[in-house]
Amino acid sequence: MDKTQNNKAWFLVLPVLVIVAFSAIIPLMTVVNYSVNDTFGNNEFFLVGLEWFEEMVTSSRLHEALGRQILFSAIILAIEVPLGIYIALNMPKKGFWASVCLVLMSLPLLIPFNVVGTIWQIFGRVDIGLLGHYLSKIGIDYNYTNDPLDAWITVIVMDVWHWTSLVALLCYAGLQSIPNAYYQAARVDQASRWSVFRYIELPKMAGVLLIAILLRFMDSFMIYTEPFVVTGGGPGNSTTFLSIDLVKMAIGQFDLGPAAAFSLMYFLVILLVSWVFYTVMTNLDKEEGK
Amino acid sequence: MAQITLSKLAHSYFPKPRGEQDFALKEMDHVWQDGGAYALLGSSGCGKTTLLNIISGLLKPSQGRVLFGDRDVTDAETSERNIAQVFQFPVVYDTMTVRDNLAFPLRNRGMDAAYIKARVNQIAAMIGMDAMLDRKARGLTADAKQKISLGRGMVREDVNAILFDEPLTVIDPHMKWELRTQLKQLHREFGHTMIYVTHDQTEALTFADKVVVMYDGRVVQMGTPEDLFERPAHTFVGYFIGSPGMNLLPADIRGDTAYVQGAPVPLGASYAPIAGKSQIGIRPEYAVLTRGDGLPITIRRVEDVGRHRIIRGEVAGTSVNVIAPEGMAVDTTLTHVRFTPDRINVYADDWRVEGGAA
Numbered sequence: 341m342d343k344t345q346n347n348k349a350w351f352l353v354l355p356v357l358v359i360v361a362f363s364a365i366i367p368l369m370t371v372v373n374y375s376v377n378d379t380f381g382n383n384e385f386f387l388v389g390l391e392w393f394e395e396m397v398t399s400s401r402l403h404e405a406l407g408r409q410i411l412f413s414a415i416i417l418a419i420e421v422p423l424g425i426y427i428a429l430n431m432p433k434k435g436f437w438a439s440v441c442l443v444l445m446s447l448p449l450l451i452p453f454n455v456v457g458t459i460w461q462i463f464g465r466v467d468i469g470l471l472g473h474y475l476s477k478i479g480i481d482y483n484y485t486n487d488p489l490d491a492w493i494t495v496i497v498m499d500v501w502h503w504t505s506l507v508a509l510l511c512y513a514g515l516q517s518i519p520n521a522y523y524q525a526a527r528v529d530q531a532s533r534w535s536v537f538r539y540i541e542l543p544k545m546a547g548v549l550l551i552a553i554l555l556r557f558m559d560s561f562m563i564y565t566e567p568f569v570v571t572g573g574g575p576g577n578s579t580t581f582l583s584i585d586l587v588k589m590a591i592g593q594f595d596l597g598p599a600a601a602f603s604l605m606y607f608l609v610i611l612l613v614s615w616v617f618y619t620v621m622t623n624l625d626k627e628e629g630k
Numbered sequence: 631m632a633q634i635t636l637s638k639l640a641h642s643y644f645p646k647p648r649g650e651q652d653f654a655l656k657e658m659d660h661v662w663q664d665g666g667a668y669a670l671l672g673s674s675g676c677g678k679t680t681l682l683n684i685i686s687g688l689l690k691p692s693q694g695r696v697l698f699g700d701r702d703v704t705d706a707e708t709s710e711r712n713i714a715q716v717f718q719f720p721v722v723y724d725t726m727t728v729r730d731n732l733a734f735p736l737r738n739r740g741m742d743a744a745y746i747k748a749r750v751n752q753i754a755a756m757i758g759m760d761a762m763l764d765r766k767a768r769g770l771t772a773d774a775k776q777k778i779s780l781g782r783g784m785v786r787e788d789v790n791a792i793l794f795d796e797p798l799t800v801i802d803p804h805m806k807w808e809l810r811t812q813l814k815q816l817h818r819e820f821g822h823t824m825i826y827v828t829h830d831q832t833e834a835l836t837f838a839d840k841v842v843v844m845y846d847g848r849v850v851q852m853g854t855p856e857d858l859f860e861r862p863a864h865t866f867v868g869y870f871i872g873s874p875g876m877n878l879l880p881a882d883i884r885g886d887t888a889y890v891q892g893a894p895v896p897l898g899a900s901y902a903p904i905a906g907k908s909q910i911g912i913r914p915e916y917a918v919l920t921r922g923d924g925l926p927i928t929i930r931r932v933e934d935v936g937r938h939r940i941i942r943g944e945v946a947g948t949s950v951n952v953i954a955p956e957g958m959a960v961d962t963t964l965t966h967v968r969f970t971p972d973r974i975n976v977y978a979d980d981w982r983v984e985g986g987a988a
Contacts, residue, residue, distance in 0.1 A: 524688045525721040529735040529782065530709040538724040539734075 374600035394600035398429060402602060404577065405585040412581060413560045416499045420556055423500070424507025425549070429541070431512055442512075445505040457569025460498040464570070488578035495567045495579055503556060503564070510552040514545035546624065554617040558610060582606055632699035632790050634662040634823065639694030641680055647692065651758060654680050656847045657694065662791075665821045669838035673870070676849040678827045682793050685825065686713045698790050715793040716783040719800060720775035724768040728759055731767050732781050739786075749785060754988060756812060757781045773801045780809065784816060791823040798833065810837055831871055843867045859913070860973070865980045868911045874940060874951040876911045876975075883908050883976055886985075891946040893925050898972030899985025909977040914940065914951040916973035919960065924968030927952075932960055943967070980984070 346400050375392055377385040396402055421519075427445075432438040448456075464474040475482040484494040518540060526536045564583035567573070573580035573588070580588070586606065590599035641655040650656060655677045662668060670678045683689040685696060687708035695704045703711050714735070723731050732750045741749075754760040757777045762770075767778060776797065783792055794813075798806045814837060817824050828834050834841050835855040842852045843866070850864040851857070862868035868876030881888040886900040887909045895910065919927070919941065927950060932941040941952040941960060945967060952967055954960055976983045 364757070519719065519721075521717040521719060521721050524683075524708075524715070525717060525779075527688065527708040528686065528713060528715045531734070535734075535738070543723075543725045557645040559807075619959060 351385070371600045371603060373475075374596045374615070375604055376597075378597050383531070391595045393605070396598055396605065399598075401585070405580055405582050408578075408580065409561060409582045412496070413557055415496055416503070416560050417553065419496070419500050420504045420507050421549070421553060424504050425511050425545070427504065427508040428511035428515055428545075429537070433516070442506045444508070445509055448502050448505050451502070453565035454569055456498065456502050457566040460494060460501075460566070461570045462562055464494050481599060488575055491571045491579050494570060498566055498570065499560065499563070503559070507549075507552045507556060510548045511545050515546040516542060531620055537600050547621070550617065550624070552620050554614065557613060557617075561610060561613075564575065632701075632823075633664045634695040634791060635695075635817075636660045636662075636685075637695045637697065639684065639691050639696065641677075641684060641689065641691045653692075654847055655684070658849055660842075660849060661723065662823060662825070663840075665823055667817045667824045667826070667837060667839045669828060669834035669841045670828045670844060671831060671834040671841055672844035673829055676844045678844055679795055681844070682715070682795055682825065682827050685791070686715045687711045688715075699735065712786075712788065712790050713793060714783040714786055714789045714791075716779050716795065716797040718796045720772060720779045722767040722770075722775045722778050724766070726767055727764050728754070728767055728770075728778055729763040731778050732763075732785055735782055735786055741766075746765050749787075749877075753785050756784075756816070757809075767957060773805055776800055777809070777895075787820065791825060793910045794826040796827055796829070797922070798828075806833075813837065831873075835871075845870075851926070861975060861982065862911065863982045865909065865911060865977050868913075868975070872913060872915075874914055876913050877917065877948075877950045878909050878911050878977070879945065879948050879950070881908060881910045883910075888974070888976070888986065889924060893946070895925065895969060895974070896971045897974050897985065901976055901983060901985045904976075904978045904983065906979045909980075910969075911975040911977055912969045912973060914953040916970040917950070917952040918968050918970075919952055919954060919964040920966045920968050921963050922966050924966040926965060927967040929960075929964070 353496045367440060376387060378391075379385045393581045431441045431445075451459075464472045464482075466483050467475050472484075481487075482490050484491040522540050526540060531539070540625065556624060560582055563581055564587065567579050567581060568584055568587075571579045573584045586599055586602055589595050589602065638657055639655065639659070640653055640657040643735075644652045647653055652949070672678050680689065684691045687696075687703065687706060687710075692702065695702055697703065698711065706947045721732065725733070729750055732753055733746050736746045736749065750763075751760065754763055757780060759774070759777055760772070767775065771776070780797060783794070798809060801809060810833060811978065813824070813826075816822075818868065826837050828837075839854065840852060841851050841855055841858055843858065843864075845864065845866040851862065851867045853861075853863075858867055858871045862871065862876060865876070865878055868878065879890050879962055881890045881895065883897075883901050883904050886897050888895045888897055890910070895911070918924075925945050927943040927945050929941055929943045930949075933940040933942065938956055939954045939958075939960065941954055943950050943952065950967065976985060
């Protein structure tokens with residue numbers, strides 16, 4: 341078959357090109373530009389090569405923030421994934437209560453991030469917060485503005501409250517797709533509750549669970565708004581995660597060069613992890629189709 | 631192994647059934663002999679699977695009792711009943727190997743490892759999967775998966791019964807025949823009670839010693855394939871079994887003669903007067919086309935199915951099928967149809983009536 345050659349067709353691609361350029365390429369390139377330049381003001385820039393990258397890679401401030409970030413993501417994944425699965429397993433499969441559960445579960449997901457932060461900021465305050473007030477009343481010394489551990493607990497509990505539903509809902513969807521015959525066969529085969537989970541439910545959930553973990557990892561790794569509203573990164577630097585540190589550096593101190601280098605490396609880390617997940621997921625699919 | 635008794639059993643999917651129409655399974659009393667090969671035959675939605683799930687304990691009946699031998703198991707869990715069941719669509723544990731799949735029911739019952747190994751190999755050879763034992767079950771074809779399901783159903787030797795819920799639906803015709811033969815052989819070898827649900831009469835008639843025909847939540851007949859063919863207890867059985875099914879003609883029954891719109895048809899026995907709807911039923915195999923003897927027939931179509939020909943016609947406004955043996959010439963001089971008198975069954979309100987001496 342002869343292909344029609346008409347170069348006017350390129351115009352049809354133009355709108356997409358323009359949108360992508362303005363939404364992604366140009367901003368990203370601006371950041372790249374900042375990361376290899378320095379300035380003494382007056383909008384005069386000069387090239388410094390990879391100096392900012394070297395500084396950032398060896399910066400102890402960034403290492404500490406990265407450490408806190410990894411710890412934070414690890415903790416919330418370790419809590420939200422098992423908890424989400426557990427909730428999904430115990431949700432009613434159909435009927436009125438299934439709908440009630442679904443609505444209740446999706447509520448936290450619908451609240452804007454800064455509102456979530458504000459809710460917990462007030463909820464945890466020792467003077468007027470419901471939680472903080474009663475905790476100190478029963479003799480627990482809780483104050484997230486002074487004590488780094490309390491601050492961490494508050495931020496983690498908040499994230500679990502906000503996002504466990506996502507894991508639970510995704511797993512619930514996975515569970516709903518299991519035909520009843522599987523459970524019946526398991527009963528006939530005298531499978532234990534654990535075997536049912538291990539050999540029927542978990543394999544069927546594997547796909548969505550992986551997506552849930554990926555989403556939760558990426559989101560938690562980039563978390564900014566909620567801890568910023570609650571603790572502002574404090575006390576000290578104890579809850580200063582990568583994004584918070586980045587914003588401090590870029591907007592607070594106006595160190596555009598280091599911040600740009602920092603954000604590029606940050607971006608690459610997330611890209612790398614997502615790629616690993618993607619590879620694992622496609623391999624899983626391939627095995628399925630074999 | 632045990633005899634299975636259903637006593638006053640009925641089931642409704644509604645929590646508060648208001649009348650008989652709400653029951654998926656109408657009240658029934660039946661005994662399934664130990665070691666019998668039964669087929670549960672009926673069209674979709676007649677309650678076959680419901681009955682099967684009640685026997686296996688996956689479903690609790692709304693009323694009545696289920697007994698295994700002398701033991702009342704109505705409230706017993708499936709696992710306690712020691713039953714094997716194979717479902718319509720393959721159920722395999724994807725992440726396990728074929729070997730682990732087959733061993734799963736045995737391991738769950740804490741059998742000895744050496745015994746499991748031997749038994750799994752034996753079953754694998756039987757279902758023709760011994761070459762694939764160490765493969766993951768994920769990604770196998772549907773019929774391979776169903777063979778694993780069948781294997782898992784048969785792996786336990788001490789089960790009270792093995793239940794099959796249309797297990798060969800997803801299997802291709804050639805393999806179907808082979809597996810059915812194997813099941814039959816297995817039954818002869820081990821003597822398990824087997825209950826086989828199907829809507830395919832060939833499958834039912836070749837597999838079972840006793841065929842149980844269900845219609846609208848009721849067991850309408852339980853009998854040997856021969857009984858079902860010669861003496862269908864209900865017009866549904868007559869119509870459902872056979873290809874094509876039994877011809878049914880509305881008729882007045884007077885003693886040993888039936889009158890189809892006034893035309894006499896001699897019967898093989900004498901019948902008491904029938905109140906309500908009366909019909910005669912005759913298999914196409916026992917109807918013969920003649921040149922004037924019997925009832926007038928209008929021939930609509932002749933179908934050649936190889937072994938014989940099926941003549942589709944009309945008698946007194948009702949469609950009638952006749953099977954003409956191979957070699958018999960069918961031409962326009964054949965204007966009447968004669969029924970073999972002692973093969974005619976008489977039905978009152980769809981149920982068969984037994985005749986007395988002629």
